[in-house]
Amino acid sequence: MPAYLIVHPAGQRREDMLLEDDQLTVDFTTGWAIFHDGHGICLALPAELGAMIQRVDEQQEPQDQEPAPQKE
Secondary structure: OEEEEEEOOOOOOOEEEEEEEOOOEEEEEOOOOEEEOEEEEEEEHHHHOOOOEOOOOOOOOHHHOOOOOOOO
């Protein structure tokens, strides 16, 4: 299930949000992050808020990971 964590910058009086829905998508347009679900737009965030948006549902498979390069 798609899930996005929205973290607001320190100093703002806003709580972090977790959005998740089977049909959740996000579009980034000029100055906006717009979240859609099966019913339409469910949240729109202006870029000027400075919030960080992170997709948190994706799990990396161990075979997809490579070891860090060794320093010589």
